[in-house]
Amino acid sequence: MLAIKTEHLTKIFKGREKETRALEDLNLQVSPNQIYGFLGPNGAGKTTTINVLLGLTAPTTGTAWILEKQIGDIEIKQKIGFLPQSPYFYESFSPVELLNFYGKIFKIPRKERCKKIEELLDMVGLTDSRKIPLRKFSRGMLQRIGIAQTLINDPDLVFFDEPIAGLDPVGRKEVMDTILNIKKQGRTVFFCSHVLHDVEMLCDSIGILHKGQLIVSGKLKDLLKPKESLEEYFLKSIEKKGG
Amino acid sequence: MNIILTIAQGAYQKVIKSKILYVIVVFCLLAIAYSTLYSAVTAGEETKLMKDIGLAGIAVAAMLISIMVGSTAIPTEIESRTIQTLISKPVRKHEFILGQFLGAVYVALLSIAIMAIGFIIILAIKTHALNLVMFRPLILVCFEAIVLVAVSVLFSTFCSSMVSSILAIVVYIAGHLSYQIPFLVEKAGNAVTKFAGLLLYYILPNLQYFNVKAPAAHGIYVPWGLIFGVILYGVIYAAIMLLVSLVIFKNKDFA
Amino acid sequence: MKSSERLVQIIVAIMLLVGLMPLGNTLNNIKEDAGLADRFIQRPVLGFDSIASDVLWVKTIQYMAGVKKIDVKSANIIYEMFERITDLDPLFTTAYTFGALAVSNKSPAKALTLFDKAIAHNPDIGWRIPMFAGVVSMHNMKNYDKSAEYFALASKVKDSPMLLKRMRALAKSRAGDLGTALILWESLYNSSDSVSVQIARRELVRVAAEILKTSTDNKLRNKADRIIKEIL
Numbered sequence: 001m002l003a004i005k006t007e008h009l010t011k012i013f014k015g016r017e018k019e020t021r022a023l024e025d026l027n028l029q030v031s032p033n034q035i036y037g038f039l040g041p042n043g044a045g046k047t048t049t050i051n052v053l054l055g056l057t058a059p060t061t062g063t064a065w066i067l068e069k070q071i072g073d074i075e076i077k078q079k080i081g082f083l084p085q086s087p088y089f090y091e092s093f094s095p096v097e098l099l100n101f102y103g104k105i106f107k108i109p110r111k112e113r114c115k116k117i118e119e120l121l122d123m124v125g126l127t128d129s130r131k132i133p134l135r136k137f138s139r140g141m142l143q144r145i146g147i148a149q150t151l152i153n154d155p156d157l158v159f160f161d162e163p164i165a166g167l168d169p170v171g172r173k174e175v176m177d178t179i180l181n182i183k184k185q186g187r188t189v190f191f192c193s194h195v196l197h198d199v200e201m202l203c204d205s206i207g208i209l210h211k212g213q214l215i216v217s218g219k220l221k222d223l224l225k226p227k228e229s230l231e232e233y234f235l236k237s238i239e240k241k242g243g
Numbered sequence: 244m245n246i247i248l249t250i251a252q253g254a255y256q257k258v259i260k261s262k263i264l265y266v267i268v269v270f271c272l273l274a275i276a277y278s279t280l281y282s283a284v285t286a287g288e289e290t291k292l293m294k295d296i297g298l299a300g301i302a303v304a305a306m307l308i309s310i311m312v313g314s315t316a317i318p319t320e321i322e323s324r325t326i327q328t329l330i331s332k333p334v335r336k337h338e339f340i341l342g343q344f345l346g347a348v349y350v351a352l353l354s355i356a357i358m359a360i361g362f363i364i365i366l367a368i369k370t371h372a373l374n375l376v377m378f379r380p381l382i383l384v385c386f387e388a389i390v391l392v393a394v395s396v397l398f399s400t401f402c403s404s405m406v407s408s409i410l411a412i413v414v415y416i417a418g419h420l421s422y423q424i425p426f427l428v429e430k431a432g433n434a435v436t437k438f439a440g441l442l443l444y445y446i447l448p449n450l451q452y453f454n455v456k457a458p459a460a461h462g463i464y465v466p467w468g469l470i471f472g473v474i475l476y477g478v479i480y481a482a483i484m485l486l487v488s489l490v491i492f493k494n495k496d497f498a
Numbered sequence: 499m500k501s502s503e504r505l506v507q508i509i510v511a512i513m514l515l516v517g518l519m520p521l522g523n524t525l526n527n528i529k530e531d532a533g534l535a536d537r538f539i540q541r542p543v544l545g546f547d548s549i550a551s552d553v554l555w556v557k558t559i560q561y562m563a564g565v566k567k568i569d570v571k572s573a574n575i576i577y578e579m580f581e582r583i584t585d586l587d588p589l590f591t592t593a594y595t596f597g598a599l600a601v602s603n604k605s606p607a608k609a610l611t612l613f614d615k616a617i618a619h620n621p622d623i624g625w626r627i628p629m630f631a632g633v634v635s636m637h638n639m640k641n642y643d644k645s646a647e648y649f650a651l652a653s654k655v656k657d658s659p660m661l662l663k664r665m666r667a668l669a670k671s672r673a674g675d676l677g678t679a680l681i682l683w684e685s686l687y688n689s690s691d692s693v694s695v696q697i698a699r700r701e702l703v704r705v706a707a708e709i710l711k712t713s714t715d716n717k718l719r720n721k722a723d724r725i726i727k728e729i730l
Contacts, residue, residue: 047498048498051327051497051498054330054331055330055331056327056330056331056496056497056498057496057497057498058494058496074333074335075333077331077332077333077334078333080331082327082328082331082332084324084327084328084331086324087328088323088324088325088327088328089325089328090253090256090257090325092256092257092260093256093257097256101249101252101253101256102328102332104245104246104249104252105246105249105250105329105332105333105334106332106333107245107246149328153332159331281556284556284559284560285552285555285556285559286555286559286596287592288552288555288592291552291590291592292552292555292556295548295549295552296549296552298548298549299546299548299549302545302546303546415544416544419542419544419545420542420544422536423536423542445515445518445519445522446515449522450545451536451545452522452525453545454545455534456545456546456548456549457547457548457587457589458534458589460548461589461590461591463533463534463589464532465532465534466528466532468528469525469528469529469532469534472521472524472525472528473525475521476518476521476522476525479514479517479518479521480518482514483511483514483515483518486507486508486510486511486514487507487508487511489507490504490507490508490511493503493504
């Protein structure tokens with residue numbers, strides 16, 4: 001079983017003056033129970049890929065499957081979690097209210113929901129800030145509540161879009177530890193990032209996207225030569241493709 | 244249904260903390276209370292004046308609140324990108340629309356209820372009588388608010404909150420003038436003009452149906468048959484607006 | 499979304515919209531039956547007619563308070579103001595009375611216009627406004643036929659005072675319709691109201707004498723003769 005599979009996935013954005021081919025015939029396969037890093041320069045199409053997989057935007061052609069179910073199947077969303085880039089949440093809500101809200105969306109029974117909320121707030125270190133409105137949260141705190149809401153439904157597959165960007169070193173370490181824990185719990189993590197050093201430390205496999213095309217995909221240990229850093233490999237791959 | 248109610252609750256919680264809502268409600272109640280001071284200049288018609296100010300004030304406040312919450316519910320979700328997190332969860336687009344609509348309706352009805360109770364109390368203090376008959380026009384104000392929320396939600400599925408507010412206000416004005424169209428087209432010689440006029444008449448919501456403020460202020464009996472008929476009209480019209488909203492919203496991208 | 503689903507939703511929306519047409523017509527009929535029909539207004543105020551009329555009412559009261567003596571010019575201004583007030587709120591019966599009585603001396607015809615408007619827009623107007631109209635018609639315009647009509651309308655209202663029947667009879671006799679006056683006074687003479695009986699007795703004799711003096715209708719003369727003999 002594959003966690004994620006796409007076949008000839010293409011997304012074209014039609015602007016007033018020109019078209020933008022954000023994804024070009026993307027054929028991606030991600031195995032379960034691993035951390036998969038989805039890399040690429042700015043504008044490569046990483047966020048677009050996640051948006052298509054999650055149903056936020058429709059593909060132009062091609063199709064995709066998540067946990068063996070075709071995208072568009074509403075039931076599959078019970079098993080996935082998503083943390084968008086620069087997460088936005090209802091500013092007037094407190095962490096408890098936000099997690100309670102999302103918990104109700106997943107139809108988690110009240111008792112179980114309350115227990116889960118306490119566990120998640122403890123896990124992300126926000127127990128003391130449980131009733132403070134999110135508008136008063138720092139970037140790092142928002143990221144932490146974002147991770148908490150990603151896990152409220154005990155997902156099998158988690159999408160993170162640039163989870164480490166903009167965080168201080170302490171924040172980055174906390175997020176990275178959380179991602180490793182998520183994987184240890186038997187979940188699949190699919191995340192986009194620019195911070196290649198951290199990707200190298202976390203990921204089991206990677207895919208490199210360039211101008212909407214998947215130019216590299218595979219296990220990290222198989223792709224990198226001895227003593228070669230991910231950054232070197234990444235730049236070499238982009239250059240080879242004519243980037 | 245649970246998801247629709249959850250989203251409605253979320254929408255309500257988002258809006259209810261808005262200060263402008265309280266400003267409108269308080270201002271309306273102050274206007275009603277202030278009208279009690281006008282007895283010297285009304286030549287014996289102070290009760291009528293109070294009733295008119297109360298009903299008109301609540302109607303205006305209800306219109307402002309309905310349009311404000313209806314036209315901002317969806318665009319703020321899209322502009323702030325909170326919709327991305329929501330749609331990534333098992334929420335169907337129609338559940339999202341209906342939830343936002345119901346949340347907005349709940350806010351509008353709650354505001355109207357507060358103003359209505361305040362109005363009845365102030366009127367009771369002034370007239371030493373409980374004018375419960377005033378609830379009849381207020382019931383119709385509630386359903387007019389529901390129609391306006393539905394119209395605002397429709398516009399907000401394809402416009403920004405500012406543009407949808409303006410369009411909703413235009414529909415409000417046109418809705419209160421549309422009853423004049425049959426009078427005007429009667430005199431039109433041209434069949435095309437007549438057809439176009441009548442088409443517009445039927446497409447626009449006839450908001451005059453919801454207006455029984457004058458008879459109520461004069462203590463004239465408003466039949467329950469009319470009230471139930473107008474409620475039915477309002478519910479059907481709101482349903483039409485929501486159906487069209489669903490059609491437009493279904494293919495919307497949130498990337 | 500599948501295009502078939504979208505098509506179904508659009509068709510349902512159109513069907514509901516079409517369904518609103520007979521419902522709308524039904525609502526218009528109910529409103530008309532209840533006397534609440536919408537009227538064409540030259541300057542509509544978006545459903546806030548009643549409060550707009552109140553604002554004008556207050557303004558008009560202020561204007562009238564500043565007028566030392568109502569002449570023809572100020573009577574016309576006052577009339578226009580009350581015309582506008584009652585256009586906006588045709589149920590505002592106090593405004594009709596106030597305005598019509600204010601202008602009745604200098605512009606009795608305009609006063610009657612206001613009274614007629616009140617009667618037309620308020621089926622349950624009561625007896626006071628038709629009575630005022632009758633008085634203005636009788637005293638200011640000397641139009642006794644018209645005043646008799648107003649008194650007739652007023653006297654038909656349940657629990658209206660007997661005075662109105664007497665006023666009608668009086669108006670008829672002043673209009674020269676002695677035959678009808680005789681019938682009306684005879685009816686009052688046979689009523690249970692002691693005041694009306696007393697006045698009717700006197701008036702019957704007077705009208706009967708007038709008939710015998712001036713009328714050439716034999717039937718009427720015989721009737722007048724019979725009545726005089728009965729009373730005297």
